[in-house]
Amino acid sequence: MTHSSILLAVEALEQSFGGVMALAGVSFQTPENLIYAIIGPNGAGKTTLFNVLCGFYQPTAGHLRFDGQELRGLPSHRIAALGIARTFQNLQLFFNMTVLENVMVGCHLRGRTSLLAAALRLPKVRHEERRLRQWAGEALELCELSSHAERSAGALPYGLMKRVEIARALAAKPRLLLLDEPAAGLNDTETMALRDLLSRIRAAGVTILLVEHHMPLVMSVSDRLLVLDYGSVLAEGAPAEIQANPRVIAAYLGGAVQYAI
Ligand SMILES: Nc1ncnc2c1ncn2[C@@H]1O[C@H](COP(=O)(O)OP(=O)(O)OP(=O)(O)O)[C@@H](O)[C@H]1O
Ligand SMILES: [Mg+2]
Known part of the structure; x- marks a missing residue:
């Protein structure tokens, strides 16, 4: 393998639910x-x-190290x-919100503003909002969804809805x-x-x-x-x-x- 660094290292991971061993000692490494x-x-x-x-x-039991951190x-x-961002096996969109609004939810996962600062609309909040919009815009572009940004998510064909979920995860960078x-x-x-x-x-x-x-x-x-x-x-x-x-x-x-x- 020519890949240089390991991003995720999972070691002897166990997850049991009562009697069910859903993960019974799983180890693997994912290169970056x-x-x-x-x-x-x-x-x-x-x-x-x-x-x-x-x-x-x-x-x-077990360990999960992401870029060396447990x-x-x-x-x-x-x-x-x-x-680390994810999408879900079952679609989890806000159908009555626009595509852009759905994707911006993802950005807020990485936002640094406190709720109080957001409520007072301090200058740093406006600055952060601009940054979040930019991240959402970049995610929409990568997913080729820019032209659908203002559409209601619930009105999209299923394939595009799944893509909005990916864009939302990407918007968290x-x-x-x-x-x-x-x-x-x-x-x-x-x-x-x-x-x-x-x-x-x-x-x-x-x-x-x-x-x-x-x-x-x-x-x-x-x-x-x-x-x-x-x-x-x-x-x-x-x-x-x-x-x-x-x-x-x-x-x-x-x-x-x-x-x-
Ligand atoms: N919250 C839970 N409580 C109890 N058992 C669970 C829970 N979550 C998963 N399991 C059990 O753990 C095992 C693994 O389930 P999991 O959903 O991870 O499978 P999967 O590989 O994603 O399957 P699929 O391809 O059907 O999505 C199953 O036996 C499942 O019933
Ligand atoms: Mg599954």
Whole structure:
């Protein structure tokens, strides 16, 4: 591997819910500046991994180091402020707000203004608002949503709604972006557009963790893959290695998967 630095290091991570071991000792390392896919059957623990990474759950055991800093024990807003943003498996938009307003919600996750300062509209608040608008504008542009900025989010086709969620996460200026099934519900054209968007995001210097079941998309866009099964790592490697791995084929991919998009 030519990638220089490790952005995320997960070590022996465990998450149990009562009797269910959703993550049973997961370790992997994500180098900076690439698309790292996490695949596996339903219930493998993919979304749980994201929830632990974002501080929604406190893991039962293990470590998560982001750029060398331990995330375990930090509340979710601190983790967001360090530069980790996510989208959700189920769409979470404000349908009666505009696209721009939805995306600006993401910027506020990184805002430095106190509520009191905001209420008094101090000069630094106006300065910050300008900065947040700029970040939102940049995120909309990267996602090719600028022409939809003033539309109501609820009036958009589904593919664009999913894209607004990505723009909102990007508006927080993350170094690491977690995407939970961004292709779910998209048609072929929208999926190809998503692939291009993921490549543009990587080119902009953002590392992506991609949870996705759409194998043609995963295999064509990812630099490396982690395969989870029943909360454990089944395999890790480049797409060609994963596609040729007999354990992965038996557990997940099956024999007749087409990888071309
Ligand atoms: N809050 C929770 N309480 C109890 N069990 C949970 C909770 N969250 C997840 N689980 C369980 O943990 C396991 C992993 O679930 P998770 O949602 O992480 O899977 P997944 O890989 O994202 O699956 P899918 O591909 O269907 O989205 C499942 O057995 C699930 O029922
Ligand atoms: Mg899931």
